Amino acid sequence: MNLVTATAAWLTNPAHWAGQFGIPNRLLEHVLIASISLAIALLLALPAGLAIGHTGRGAAVAASVANLGRSLPSLAVIAIAIPITVLIDPVLGGTVLPTLVAMVVLAVPPILVNAYTGIAEVDRDLVEAGRGMGMREREILARIELPVALPVVLGGIRSAAVQIVATATLGAIFGGGGLGRFLVDGIAQNDDGQVFGGVLLVAALAIATEVAVGLLQRLARSPGLRRGGRGPALGIAPPPPVLGM
Amino acid sequence: MPQQMPEQAARRAAIVQYEHVSKSYATAKLRRGAPGAVNDLSLTVPAGKICVLVGPSGCGKTTSLKMVNRLIEPTSGRILIDGADVADRDATELRREIGYVIQQVGLFPHQTIGANVAVVPRLLGWPAARQRARAEELLSLVGLDPALYRDRYPAQLSGGERQRVGVARALAADPPLMLMDEPFGAVDPIVRERLQNEFLRLQAELAKTILFVTHDIDEAIKLGDLVAVMQVGGHLEQFAPPAEILAAPASEFVADFVGADRGLKRLSLTRVGEVALQPVVTARVGDPAGEARARTFEDPFPYLLLLDPSDRPIGWVNQRHIPGTGTLAASLATPMSPLLDRRTTLKDALSMMLDADVQTGIVVDRAGRLRGVLTVEAIAAALRPSADPDGIAAGASGAGA
Numbered sequence A: 001m002n003l004v005t006a007t008a009a010w011l012t013n014p015a016h017w018a019g020q021f022g023i024p025n026r027l028l029e030h031v032l033i034a035s036i037s038l039a040i041a042l043l044l045a046l047p048a049g050l051a052i053g054h055t056g057r058g059a060a061v062a063a064s065v066a067n068l069g070r071s072l073p074s075l076a077v078i079a080i081a082i083p084i085t086v087l088i089d090p091v092l093g094g095t096v097l098p099t100l101v102a103m104v105v106l107a108v109p110p111i112l113v114n115a116y117t118g119i120a121e122v123d124r125d126l127v128e129a130g131r132g133m134g135m136r137e138r139e140i141l142a143r144i145e146l147p148v149a150l151p152v153v154l155g156g157i158r159s160a161a162v163q164i165v166a167t168a169t170l171g172a173i174f175g176g177g178g179l180g181r182f183l184v185d186g187i188a189q190n191d192d193g194q195v196f197g198g199v200l201l202v203a204a205l206a207i208a209t210e211v212a213v214g215l216l217q218r219l220a221r222s223p224g225l226r227r228g229g230r231g232p233a234l235g236i237a238p239p240p241p242v243l244g245m
Numbered sequence B: 001m002p003q004q005m006p007e008q009a010a011r012r013a014a015i016v017q018y019e020h021v022s023k024s025y026a027t028a029k030l031r032r033g034a035p036g037a038v039n040d041l042s043l044t045v046p047a048g049k050i051c052v053l054v055g056p057s058g059c060g061k062t063t064s065l066k067m068v069n070r071l072i073e074p075t076s077g078r079i080l081i082d083g084a085d086v087a088d089r090d091a092t093e094l095r096r097e098i099g100y101v102i103q104q105v106g107l108f109p110h111q112t113i114g115a116n117v118a119v120v121p122r123l124l125g126w127p128a129a130r131q132r133a134r135a136e137e138l139l140s141l142v143g144l145d146p147a148l149y150r151d152r153y154p155a156q157l158s159g160g161e162r163q164r165v166g167v168a169r170a171l172a173a174d175p176p177l178m179l180m181d182e183p184f185g186a187v188d189p190i191v192r193e194r195l196q197n198e199f200l201r202l203q204a205e206l207a208k209t210i211l212f213v214t215h216d217i218d219e220a221i222k223l224g225d226l227v228a229v230m231q232v233g234g235h236l237e238q239f240a241p242p243a244e245i246l247a248a249p250a251s252e253f254v255a256d257f258v259g260a261d262r263g264l265k266r267l268s269l270t271r272v273g274e275v276a277l278q279p280v281v282t283a284r285v286g287d288p289a290g291e292a293r294a295r296t297f298e299d300p301f302p303y304l305l306l307l308d309p310s311d312r313p314i315g316w317v318n319q320r321h322i323p324g325t326g327t328l329a330a331s332l333a334t335p336m337s338p339l340l341d342r343r344t345t346l347k348d349a350l351s352m353m354l355d356a357d358v359q360t361g362i363v364v365d366r367a368g369r370l371r372g373v374l375t376v377e378a379i380a381a382a383l384r385p386s387a388d389p390d391g392i393a394a395g396a397s398g399a400g401a
Helices: A003-012 A023-055 A059-071 A074-088 A096-120 A124-132 A137-174 A180-188 A192-220 B007-011 B027-031 B061-068 B091-096 B113-117 B119-123 B128-141 B159-171 B189-206 B217-223 B242-247 B252-258 B262-268 B289-298 B346-356 B376-383 B392-396
Strands: B016-023 B038-045 B050-054 B076-081 B098-102 B177-181 B209-214 B226-231 B235-240 B282-284 B303-307 B313-318 B339-341 B360-364 B370-375
Touching: A003 A192, A023 A059, A023 A096, A023 A137, A023 A180, A023 A192, A059 A096, A074 A096, A074 A137, A096 A137, A124 A137, A124 B098, A137 A180, A137 A192, A180 A192, B016 B061, B038 B061, B038 B076, B038 B235, B050 B061, B050 B217, B061 B076, B061 B177, B061 B209, B061 B226, B091 B098, B098 B159, B113 B119, B113 B128, B113 B159, B119 B128, B128 B159, B159 B177, B159 B189, B189 B217, B209 B217, B217 B226, B217 B242, B217 B262, B226 B242, B226 B252, B235 B242, B235 B252, B242 B252, B242 B262, B252 B262, B262 B346, B262 B376, B289 B303, B303 B370, B346 B360, B346 B376, B370 B376
Parallel strands: B050 B209, B050 B226, B098 B177, B177 B209, B282 B303, B339 B360
Antiparallel strands: B016 B038, B016 B076, B226 B235, B303 B313, B360 B370
16 A cells, blocks of 8 residues: 555545544644744743833844854753643643743744844834823833834744644644644554654644744735835834744 | 713913933944934923924934834923823823824725824724714815715725825824924825825914934925924934025034025925015006016016916017007917016026026916015015024024923
8 A cells, every 4th residue: 555545545544633642632632732832932021022122132142042042952842841830730831831831932932033023123203203102111112113013023922833733743742732643643553644643743833833923914905015015114124934834 | 981072171272391311222232233322401492383203323313313202201391281291191092192204104004094184083982973073074174075085995096195194193182282203204295295285284274293213304495483403312402493504504504404505495494475576567367568568668577477467477478579559459469477476485496497498487476466576686685694694583482492
């Protein structure tokens, strides 16, 4: 049986679409852990990134943190995290938690960097105009900087979300759930159909995430920033390349 | 705390006083390109007047402006608005009561023109309907049809249109004081000229107190009721009405800055309406030709100005071409001198007359009816030193460094 038919057979087997170990449930686990880690990463990185972008202070520190986060291999992060997370929760600390830590470490840099560069690159004249008209700092951030920088900020979130979805697969190596189970179990059972079925599912989920956040990104862009998107009329330079892809 | 400016109180214009205001920067900061320092600036801007701060870059004119709304805090001295020290006010609340226009306009690209104009009303917590009504009123005021522009975005507007929106936005809460930092600096000369004229027309109506920064002495002379010439290092060199600055520069620096053509520049200070116009022999279409012809021979000027039945000029007729009998026909008239109105500056009038290669300009009123003619000699006479400063000088006395 070749790879294609084996994969097709595995994917179309109704038994694989039901129960606790079925595809829907694994997908749910995958999405759940990805969402939790994305939420944590957002909580950590977004306020910091916005504050750094607005004040212009701490950009160097943020860049170091981001570089560090990007340079650590996820497996190494998991390995380092296990001894610590086990202390917190003896059961989950050996499985889900280290993966979660790795995903957060991976997701923070693009969110942080895009948030602060996006905000920092908003035309200073807009900020000056807002301040001169009597906007408080919080109002400047919420009503000028964030809306203008939103496409860039969301670009970072998009990149983080896609990486999280891909990395969540690793959790299965350490006994976690998610779509990675099919890869790990498939290899152990020498079941090519299951391995590549799992690969396809992970890839499809990553692409779906990319498309969904991309759509959100487009919706969030004000029509004023969309049309005639060139020249000095716009408040922001073309978005920098999305990091970490 | 939503607070609405009492309309009545806001209508009036403010008096702005600088009292020994200085701003210095540490040398380290200067090297990073800090704005110009200001050295012991004292001057008073009377209510309802345009005061232009002018000087080369680094003279501290923008710094002086930004200290009024506390975007920059002075190192020493105080600035009073209607007698109250700005340092005692909450900076944010203070700024909401002062109109602010910058060179790059700073319209918010993600907001519609309507929303941009309503920024301050929104900050002040006005009800949505009132914000909208005010935005539409102001767009009309600056000559932009609200129905056409309200829902557009800044990127869809030309530079001149954006500047007008910037002015409308600054006027939104009807502030008694406006700060304008090179508001017409980023548009081409033709648009700038038009915006300046519109601005003067608007100011004639609104009579705000306006502090206006520019590096362009011509703009300063054209727009200012009072001009403060500043020198690098933040020294006030002269503070006077433009006519006085041109006629009697207080220092060599001012004379240099104003330029060698300051005699000519004075032409832009005087408007046609301020000069005595000459009468001219006229006749209406359909009048008896012989009688009109006879009248032109009594006048040293050998031409007849032919008017339509509503007294609007049609053109000149050489006395030798007027028939001895019959009535005057419109076809007798040859192309005429440039049409001027009372608001035309002598500079523009002279320029139009030179362009048309004529010695005489025809002055008409708003309805296009003849008021008289302006000759090159009359312009020359207006330039003589005796024909000088007007009542504005009274407002400036006692000010200056």
